[in-house]
Amino acid sequence: MIYDLTILSLLPNTLGAVMPVLPEAYASFSATGRPLGAFACEFGTLNRFAFLTAYEGVEAIAEERARLMTAEDPYKIGAHLACVTSTAFKPLSFAKPITPGTYGPFYEFRTYTLAPNGLAETEAAWAKIIDRRHEMSPLLTNMASIEEGPQRMVHIWPYQTIEARMAARAQASKEGIWPPPGGSGRLTNLQSELFVATSFSDLK
Template sequence: MMIYDLTILSLLPNTLGAVMPILPQTYRQFSSTGTPLGAFACEFGTLNRFAFLTAYETIEALMQERSRLMTEEDAYGVGQYLGGVTTTAFKPLAFAKPIVPGTYGPFYEFRTYSLAPFGLAETEAAWAKIIDRRNAMSPLLTNMASIEDGPQTMVHIWPYATIEARMAARAQASKEGIWPPPGGSGKLTNLQSELFVATAFSDLK
């Protein structure tokens, strides 16, 4: 099963002008053992943040990359502009299709849900029953659950060509009573939504 890493680079204020020319190179060299899939700038949410999505074929490949990051002084090439870095490993849920680079956006909604202990199975089962109908309204890029120590999170990413398309799809799903997935909220403890825009150099556009 593919493993996905989601790394968030948080920039210091007023550094975008200096960082933007560097980020294409950062993306191309983002991982020594994984495959970069996408790079996204936060449009609505906590600003000055870039999300990098990378695929790994094995846990061992991911651990090898993390070991490299621990030994390099400026692994991303933007160290002097960084205010913080978070990195989380995920496994896709059973119904999630493999992520294939392509043009789906440029808007990508990242929804992060915190799960109660042992809450993933119930949540995943509820989603699996309804996801095909929801995909017919607008396709899910992926839904994945964290495999790190600590409280588990679930991140699902939805691409949209326009903000209006997002609003229309969500309104239709709500009208038909399929969203949120019936029975899929009982184990959720916190919900967060942020809107990102694919960068010009991202493979996911």
């Protein structure tokens, strides 16, 4: 399975025009992939939506990328877009398949940039503690980019409340499993953003 994370960045003061048509854009987002979730950024760079899509393999996502290159306005909100970024990811060995359901509505997207050849060491450290961390709050996925450029690892954590997030992270820190011991040595940049599932998202 390959996942695509597309970020739609809107021009200022365009939410009113975009929100009524965004559900349709999500439903028809990809010709070869399966929509999983649509999220609005709450804390981070605002006026951004994250669309998460599943593909059976690299051939399917390549076909979709080719379609987008020739489409004039593939998302039907082109007049309101500031920019679009898409990145393909492969789930790490311990990541379970993403199953649509109600886990949020808050989703923390944590993006770590890895040093060259740093994924294996980082993944091994995470694998040792992830089961226990998952018991404290579920991990939706942890995935590594397969595009050119610096490799990024994105892990997504759903929470029912902000208080639940704080409690889970505090407990993990108290037990000494967070950050994962030995899992930070190959990281070069860390970023966290909080998204909220939209009403039409398959991941709630």
